[in-house]
Amino acid sequence: QVQLVESGGGVVQPGMSLRLSCAASEFTFSSYAMHWVRQAPGKGLEWVAAISYDGNRQYYTDSVKGRFTISRDNSKNTLYLQMNSLTAEDTAMFYCARDRVDQTFDYWGQGTLVTVSS
Amino acid sequence: DIQMTQSPSSLSASVGDRVTITCRASQGIRNDLDWYQQKPGKAPKRLIYVASSLQSGVPSRFSGSGSGTEFTLTISSLQPEDFATYYCLQHSSYPWTFGQGTKVEIK
Numbered sequence: 001q002v003q004l005v006e007s008g009g010g011v012v013q014p015g016m017s018l019r020l021s022c023a024a025s026e027f028t029f030s031s032y033a034m035h036w037v038r039q040a041p042g043k044g045l046e047w048v049a050a051i052s053y054d055g056n057r058q059y060y061t062d063s064v065k066g067r068f069t070i071s072r073d074n075s076k077n078t079l080y081l082q083m084n085s086l087t088a089e090d091t092a093m094f095y096c097a098r099d100r101v102d103q104t105f106d107y108w109g110q111g112t113l114v115t116v117s118s
Numbered sequence: 119d120i121q122m123t124q125s126p127s128s129l130s131a132s133v134g135d136r137v138t139i140t141c142r143a144s145q146g147i148r149n150d151l152d153w154y155q156q157k158p159g160k161a162p163k164r165l166i167y168v169a170s171s172l173q174s175g176v177p178s179r180f181s182g183s184g185s186g187t188e189f190t191l192t193i194s195s196l197q198p199e200d201f202a203t204y205y206c207l208q209h210s211s212y213p214w215t216f217g218q219g220t221k222v223e224i225k
Binding site: 035044045046047050059060061062095099102104105106108109110111 | 119152154156161162163164167168171173205207209212213214215216217218219
């Protein structure tokens with residue numbers, strides 16, 4: 001069964017950094033683009049970032065450009081999100097999801113919670 | 119960027135009712151639109167992909183239609199387990215964008 005398991009969330013102070021990971025299993029990770037989606041408490045879903053199957057292309061929502069970096073290690077079947085200069089507005093549950101033709105976001109992880117607070 | 123306007127933001131309905139949710143795109147997105155259901159404390163679940171294809175395992179009371187800029191999700195006969203929040207997602211061009219969500223509540 002396809003599995004995506006996020007980790008790395010926690011409580012951090014404003015201005016600090018955090019790196020999220022998403023471990024993938026039971027599918028050919030290197031054949032899929034991967035995404036991060038977040039959801040602030042009580043709010044809707046927000047697409048954050050995407051990376052192509054080979055890691056050569058990255059895409060970001062405007063609010064995280066220059067602060068967040070998406071990357072992947074296909075040898076470890078793992079997706080990452082490096083988050084710098086965090087603010088309270090980044091407080092959210094972060095989900096990873098896979099993407100391929102007709103398989104956009106057909107599987108999601110359980111999420112990892114990031115809380116930015118002093 | 120493509121804006122997705124989803125309506126209504128919430129609705130109250132009874133078991134057995136027919137429910138329709140709409141998403142409008144600020145520009146044409148062909149059929150690059152999916153629908154998701156989310157229950158409290160859970161990850162979203164894909165219901166419909168490329169506007170009208172039913173995700174495997176999803177009950178046939180769910181259906182999607184539309185192309186271009188206007189899309190609908192229809193639940194033909196609302197069941198107790200369908201009370202949740204629904205989102206559309208355009209994946210035609212980056213940045214991808216979700217609709218604001220529609221919370222379906224019990225009347």
